[in-house]
Amino acid sequence: MIPINRLLAGYRSYKALYHEKRAELTQRLADEGQRPAILVIACSDSRVDPAILFNADPGEIFVVRNVAALVPPYEPDGSHHGTSSAIEYAVKDLKVEEIIVLGHHKCGGIQAMRSIVSGEVEDNHEFVGTWMNLARDACELHGADDPNSGASVEMATIKLSVKNLKSFPWIQSRIDEGKLRVHGWWFDISNGELYGHDPRTGQFSVVEKLAPVGASE
Ligand SMILES: [Zn+2]
Known part of the structure; x- marks a missing residue:
């Protein structure tokens, strides 16, 4: 067809x-x-569609998708911030109660960044490299050269995005007031398992085993 x-x-x-x-x-x-209670920040990857993954109806989840599910830091500098503006609308206007940063295994964006950082390939993109620079620290920390570091870099990138979320003052204040919870989740496309970052241990565990489920960051 x-x-x-x-x-x-x-x-x-x-x-x-x-x-x-x-x-x-x-x-x-x-x-x-619409009155969705959940904001999901996900990768544009065609294999990780939040609406399919969470079996959601129209109106249930507000979704932002970009390359590698990245959240930039709070930078109100007058530039065109697509991701930040969607986050702002979800938090200030829709008043979502949960934010999920949803990274995933075998992420092409992360893979591209690892290749660039390790010097394996020259970056021939006009926009992707600059965008992926947001996650460069996570990549350098976990060894771009190590072929087995993919999942570690992906998880570190999720943690970085959660940290950046908290740099938005109106997100941190809502977290402090108990009106908003943020979570870092990682989806393994190979076996369908979903893992959540447990802020108490710093590790990712099968999300259903986190107690309480998806404990807030
Ligand atoms: Zn991806």
Whole structure:
């Protein structure tokens, strides 16, 4: 099937489900607006779609996707900050209660950065290299040269993004008030396991075993 026809077939299935069978839900969302309680910051990778991964209905999760699921630090400098503006809208306007930074195994963005840092390849991108510089520290810390360091770098990058989230003053203040929790999760695309960073141990554990589930950072 040619890609665009695959897309249209999928759209017809979506429409039959959400605008016919479950029209009440989508009509309510259209009339009353969205009120998602969760913001997920995920990678653009086609294998890690938060709506599919969490079996979410329309209106349930607000999603920001970018290369490698990175959160830049708080930099209100007048530049075009796509990720930061989506985070701002989710927190200030939608008042989400949970933020998940969702990294994943075999991340192409992280892999590209490791190759650049180790000098393996020259960066021929115009934007990706600069963007991935956000995670350079995590990469250098965990050994770009080590072929087995992929997961470690991916997890360190998630921790870095969680730390950057807290550099936004209106996020930290909501965390302090108990209105918001932030979590760092890592999805293993090989076996479908989902791991969460446990701030008490500094390690990633199977998310369902974290007590309480997904303890806040
Ligand atoms: Zn990725």
